[in-house]
Amino acid sequence: xxxxxxxxxxxxxxxxxxxxxxxxxxxxxxxxxxxxxxxxxxxxxxxxxxxxxxxxxxxxxxxxxxxxxxxxxxxxxxxxxxxxxxxxxxxxxxxxxxxxxxxxxxxxxxxxxxxxxxxxxxxxxxxxxxxxxxxxxxxxxxxxxxxxxxxxxxxxxxxxxxxxxxxx
Amino acid sequence: xxxxxxxxxxxxxxxxxxxxxxxxxxxxxxxxxxxxxxxxxxxxxxxxxxxxxxxxxxxxxxxxxxxxxxxxxxxxxxxxxxxxxxxxxxxxxxxxxxxxxxxxxxxxxxxxxxxxxxxxxxxxxxxxxxxxxxxxxxxxxxxxxxxxxxxxxxxxxxxxxxxxxxxxxxxxxxxxxxxxxxxxxxxxxxxxxxxxxxxxxxxxxxxxxxxxxxxxxxxxxxxxxxxxxxxxxxxxxxxxxxxxxxxxxxxxxxxxxxxxxxxxxxxxxxxxxxxxxxx
Numbered sequence: 001x002x003x004x005x006x007x008x009x010x011x012x013x014x015x016x017x018x019x020x021x022x023x024x025x026x027x028x029x030x031x032x033x034x035x036x037x038x039x040x041x042x043x044x045x046x047x048x049x050x051x052x053x054x055x056x057x058x059x060x061x062x063x064x065x066x067x068x069x070x071x072x073x074x075x076x077x078x079x080x081x082x083x084x085x086x087x088x089x090x091x092x093x094x095x096x097x098x099x100x101x102x103x104x105x106x107x108x109x110x111x112x113x114x115x116x117x118x119x120x121x122x123x124x125x126x127x128x129x130x131x132x133x134x135x136x137x138x139x140x141x142x143x144x145x146x147x148x149x150x151x152x153x154x155x156x157x158x159x160x161x162x163x164x165x166x167x168x
Numbered sequence: 169x170x171x172x173x174x175x176x177x178x179x180x181x182x183x184x185x186x187x188x189x190x191x192x193x194x195x196x197x198x199x200x201x202x203x204x205x206x207x208x209x210x211x212x213x214x215x216x217x218x219x220x221x222x223x224x225x226x227x228x229x230x231x232x233x234x235x236x237x238x239x240x241x242x243x244x245x246x247x248x249x250x251x252x253x254x255x256x257x258x259x260x261x262x263x264x265x266x267x268x269x270x271x272x273x274x275x276x277x278x279x280x281x282x283x284x285x286x287x288x289x290x291x292x293x294x295x296x297x298x299x300x301x302x303x304x305x306x307x308x309x310x311x312x313x314x315x316x317x318x319x320x321x322x323x324x325x326x327x328x329x330x331x332x333x334x335x336x337x338x339x340x341x342x343x344x345x346x347x348x349x350x351x352x353x354x355x356x357x358x359x360x361x362x363x364x365x366x367x368x369x370x371x372x373x374x375x376x377x378x379x380x381x382x383x384x385x386x387x388x389x390x391x392x393x394x395x396x397x398x399x400x401x402x403x404x405x406x407x408x409x410x411x412x413x414x415x416x417x418x419x420x421x422x423x424x425x426x427x428x429x430x431x432x433x434x435x436x437x438x439x440x441x442x443x444x445x446x447x
Contacts, residue, residue, distance in 0.1 A: 005233040005236050005237055005240075006229050006230060006233035009229050009232055009233050009236065010224070010229045011187075012187075013223065013224070013227070013229070013232065014216075014219060014220040014223040014224060015183045015186075015187070015216075015220075017223055017227070018179075018183070018219065018223075019183075022179070031227065035232070035235060035236050035239055036239070038236045038240075039236060039239050039240045039243055042236070042237075042240045043240070043243070043244075052184075052187075052189040053189075054183065054184050054187045054189045055184065055189070058180055058183065058184075129178075129180065133178045133179065133180050134176060134178050135178045135180060135181070139178070139180075139181065139194075142194070143180065143184075
């Protein structure tokens with residue numbers, strides 16, 4: 001059965017656009033990414049039968065936007081904008097978490113967006129949810145439909161990768 | 169259960185709360201944390217509703233949904249393999265693999281028994297009168313179940329035992345030799361290079377005394393029967409063969425022979441070592 005795009009957009013479109021605006025900080029890019037999120041939904045419609053659309057769309061939006069950010073990094077004309085990217089994204093978490101986690105978030109995200117595909121897109125999303133959105137491991141696991149130990153393991157791999165990148 | 173009550177409730181969870189998609193336990197926990205912050209679920213719902221209204225005014229549902237559908241159709245079209253382009257550029261290696269399998273599983277049916285001096289296709293059963301007087305070259309592959317007649321373009325492998333035979337209704341003198349993908353020239357008949365070409369038996373088909381085992385030379389083994397009405401030196405044919413073997417187009421070009429010579433050829437295409445033909 002074909003996805004009713006209009007009704008899904010009416011219910012979830014604004015939420016997806018807000019998510020994209022938060023990550024991309026550019027209204028035009030966010031709108032474009034939002035449409036791509038729904039295109040992804042159309043192409044993987046079966047997943048809607050397995051979980052609530054809200055969580056799925058938020059995860060897809062995170063993946064799409066993080067991929068956009070990585071793609072933008074490759075364009076020299078965006079270099080200045082991207083230099084501030086990790087800080088701006090980390091600042092979105094200013095109100096919560098401790099100083100250590102915010103520092104880690106800045107560092108991790110800077111490495112994530114700067115390195116050549118060091119991690120799977122889904123792991124980047126998990127990292128973003130935990131380090132920037134400020135979700136606990138349990139919340140990340142629940143929203144990503146993973147086990148807590150699975151999320152912890154993947155984020156441990158992320159930290160290992162970060163240590164490797166920093167030559168620790 | 170929340171591990172850190174000092175954390176702000178993530179926007180992610182607030183969005184999910186506003187949608188009413190959180191499970192009861194998580195929703196209750198979020199409400200409790202909001203209360204600790206001095207906020208309520210109703211406050212969040214009102215903020216979200218206002219934002220939704222503004223966004224939908226900027227980006228109305230009908231045209232935005234139509235734009236998304238168009239984008240999805242373009243993405244689907246781009247993801248669909250275009251047969252012609254895929255054939256030419258998309259998966260040459262995959263197609264090469266498929267072609268190899270097909271060739272091995274069902275050997276190509278060549279259209280020629282052998283080829284004349286200009287590459288002309290010659291079939292023994294052809295009705296063209298010109299072909300009736302031409303010399304003929306036959307190749308057979310020894311099989312346990314009996315010899316297999318090979319035609320131009322048949323695939324063969326290292327170790328195949330190939331029996332050569334000729335036919336020359338007009339008699340004359342002849343040499344049988346071959347060139348291969350390693351640019352090597354092999355004299356099959358007569359045995360010695362330093363002499364004249366022997367007389368051809370004027371009958372339908374004459375087999376050479378021994379078979380020839382294909383070596384590991386790559387690409388092809390191309391056999392020639394060189395014939396003339398008058399005696400000639402074997403060296404004449406061998407020199408022409410060496411000259412051709414050195415050419416990139418040795419698989420298809422003809423021997424450069426003096427006037428009065430006839431030539432016919434039959435090439436076997438070499439299959440990679442270890443490749444076995446299926447029945």
